[in-house]
Amino acid sequence: MTEFSRVIRDLVSVLPAIAYRPPKDDEKKSLGRLFQETAQRYQDKPAIIFEGRELSWGEFNALVNRFAHALKSQGVKRGDCVGLLMENRIEMLACFIALAKLGAATGLINTSLKGRALIHCMNITNSIKCIVGEELIESITEVKDELPLADNDFIWVKDEGQAATAADKQSGAPKWAVDVMAVLEKMPTDNLPETLDIRAGEKACYILTSGTTGLPKAALILHRRYLSAAEPYSRIAFRAKQTDRIYLCLPLYHFTGLGPGVGTSLYSGASIFLRRRFSASQFWPEVQEHQTTLFVYVGELCRYLAAQKESQHERNNPIQTMVGNGLRPDVWDVFRQRFKIPRISEMYGSSEGNAIFINLLNKDKTIGTTSADILLVKYDFDADEMVYDKKGKLLEVQKGEPGVLLMKIDERFKFDGYNDKKASNSKIITGVRKKNDRWFNTGDVIKQVDVGFALGLAHYEFVDRLGDTFRWRSENVSTNEVGEALNGNAQVEMANVYGVQIPNAEGRAGMAAITLKPGVEFDANEFSTFVMNEMPAFARPVFIRIQPAAETTVTFKLFKANLRKQAYNIDEIDDVVYVLKPRSSVYEVLDNDFYRAIISGQHGY
Structure with missing residues (x-):
């Protein structure tokens, strides 16, 4: 066929x-x-x-x-x-x-x-x-x-x-x-x-x-x-x-x-x-x-x-x-x-x-299509806000660019929200295309993708949650995409990626908490070579934390909140943390001297 x-x-x-x-x-x-x-x-x-x-x-x-x-x-x-x-x-x-x-x-x-x-x-x-x-x-x-x-x-x-x-x-x-x-x-x-x-x-x-x-x-x-x-x-x-x-x-x-x-x-x-x-x-x-x-x-x-x-x-x-x-x-x-x-x-x-x-047409690697009216709008990850034009209207992304997903609320696609009216209202944006129109802000970043012949039905790919996309070296970094790349390493069983702040450095640096496959001892040289070859400079995690086991919800979503909070603070965590120093191509153990240099702002990032 x-x-x-x-x-x-x-x-x-x-x-x-x-x-x-x-x-x-x-x-x-x-x-x-x-x-x-x-x-x-x-x-x-x-x-x-x-x-x-x-x-x-x-x-x-x-x-x-x-x-x-x-x-x-x-x-x-x-x-x-x-x-x-x-x-x-x-x-x-x-x-x-x-x-x-x-x-x-x-x-x-x-x-x-x-x-x-x-x-x-x-x-x-x-x-x-x-x-x-x-x-x-x-x-x-x-x-x-x-x-x-x-x-x-x-x-x-x-x-x-x-x-x-x-x-x-x-x-x-x-x-x-x-x-x-x-x-x-x-x-x-x-x-x-x-x-x-x-x-x-x-x-x-x-x-x-x-x-x-x-x-x-x-x-x-x-x-x-x-x-x-x-x-x-x-x-x-x-x-x-x-x-x-x-x-x-x-x-x-x-x-x-x-x-x-x-x-x-x-x-x-x-x-x-x-x-x-x-x-x-x-x-x-x-x-x-x-x-x-x-x-x-x-x-x-x-x-x-x-x-x-x-x-x-x-x-x-x-x-x-x-x-x-x-x-x-x-x-x-x-x-x-x-x-x-x-x-x-x-x-x-x-x-x-x-x-x-x-994904009704069984296309590969897509969340499929929808019959709802949607918009993908630009987002400024540095300012942590949506982007408006001079007339005060939200700017839409170009086809193929990632944007925040808004879904129109109408008679067919109603928004019932939460049992808390304030929480419900916080998810609604009004006056996007017309006066008093209402849109559900998903807080998710997706992009339109080419899936080949699909009778004109637009198809999309999930990129990340807003909180899971961060800015580093003037580039938007998707934690999902970085995690996906790291999971391709022969040593890695699971990679949980998130952004962490470094004093006197703009944006957030990437950090990955990784669990190793059974019986594997971390080989920093092999891992470093893999990262250098497989990932662009802005996407390479600055810090690697070796965890004995990944922390997940009951639906196997990876917990990130505590990891973000602990970051690379070697005074608070028992796990070994590796760091990719500026202009280096090899991960090395984060020791006390370089940690103090980082938190004092004397790091070179």
């Missing part, structure tokens, strides 16, 4: 989804209703597999209904919000859908949160109750007296999974919590009447942002927003069928797992192989065992898979399509060439964003 024929075929197959219009706010459509209709249509087909358990759609719907009736008996009603703190498992997803059937929103809480951040998440979502898994009861125990909830407002859910450790297992629910599992079998399995009356404009859930630079914000997801994402993910990105099976190992409190993963299943009827958490060593054996044809990813997770030794299980694997975000070009090649994945549908979006990009 020629490239022209393939593109025409691909485009024709997705035209109905491209033309899709989200439901109006007053329409009786919701994710609970979608789940219910899919369960009815495929009631005897497999719905979910988890740690040795398998439920059909009919069985799963019955379990969801039991939870819904039980929660209703505890006083949960339409319009309420209930915090949900539970690891990936069948009961977690059942509680989420049960609340949706009742018309109550779910506050999806990051399972790693404790203390002040956990209290904050319960408070900003105005949660009237908290559903907590047995495996995370200690996190709630530590803060329950600081939450505005009575004892019977905590609902305890037993962990019956095979992966639950002995330490996770409790003798039963604590005295101050309601054991919902004790009454579950007595609850009706019939559908609830209120489900069919829930409107698309009602709240479905809150996605709590990572909060790596502060306390989390609550991104509001209406049923309209969830449904308008589920169909494109299913039809355009995955092209899912009921006979497909999705490998889902991302945390379900994160929108990448909940949207493309669960949303595709609810829309298409495809079953889910659910994993409590990601395991690089178990990935390919499980893909083969459960014959999963679809895979939901984030980029760093894929990098871990690419770093694994070749396995017989990866050969002739059944995965046909993978959908996710953050897949860097070097790792993309591994999945195409080594793992032989036919279709990679990289997407771009955010929990609070009003539109998405999807």
